[in-house]
Amino acid sequence: MVLSNVAIAKVTRPRVTGAARRERLFRRLDAGRARRAIWVSGPPGAGKTTLVASYLDSRDLPCLWYQLDESDADIASFFHYLGLAARKAAPRGKQPFPPLTPEYIPGLATYAQRGFEALFARMKAPSVLVFDNLQSVPAGSMLHGRCDMRSRSFLKDSP
Numbered sequence: 001m002v003l004s005n006v007a008i009a010k011v012t013r014p015r016v017t018g019a020a021r022r023e024r025l026f027r028r029l030d031a032g033r034a035r036r037a038i039w040v041s042g043p044p045g046a047g048k049t050t051l052v053a054s055y056l057d058s059r060d061l062p063c064l065w066y067q068l069d070e071s072d073a074d075i076a077s078f079f080h081y082l083g084l085a086a087r088k089a090a091p092r093g094k095q096p097f098p099p100l101t102p103e104y105i106p107g108l109a110t111y112a113q114r115g116f117e118a119l120f121a122r123m124k125a126p127s128v129l130v131f132d133n134l135q136s137v138p139a140g141s142m143l144h145g146r147c148d149m150r151s152r153s154f155l156k157d158s159p
Helices: 005-010 024-033 048-058 075-089 102-122
Strands: 062-067 128-132 146-148 153-155
Touching: 005 062, 005 075, 024 048, 048 153, 062 075, 075 102
Parallel strands: 062 128
Antiparallel strands: 146 153
16 A cells, blocks of 8 residues: 555654643643543644654554544545545455545435444544644535434534
């Protein structure tokens, strides 16, 4: 598998050296791992990426890191690069996300659910999936739909 420099940058976990160990926050992340998701938020430059990367290093956790940017406003591009990230992080088996072609759009929730099921099945537990810089994706993107965990369907936020 040959990845371009852009693809490598999007799916490579940052290496952190010399960061202070933030044990209090690490303990909070440890406690949060019992849940389905952990949301880390703060203003730009607050150290969110450094916190998460240094936490993963300190706990020696395998990770699929996805660096979001403006190009992820295109949902097909998002799933394309997520598929590359999956192949890089866990290169066994078939591709979890087939190319998102127009016929999948009406059933996008099902496409995403099946893809994430395949992705998580190929990741060795415990593993972490990180979406870094979600704020970089424009607000009108399909990526900003929200997931209803009761029905496991993706819902578009109302305008």
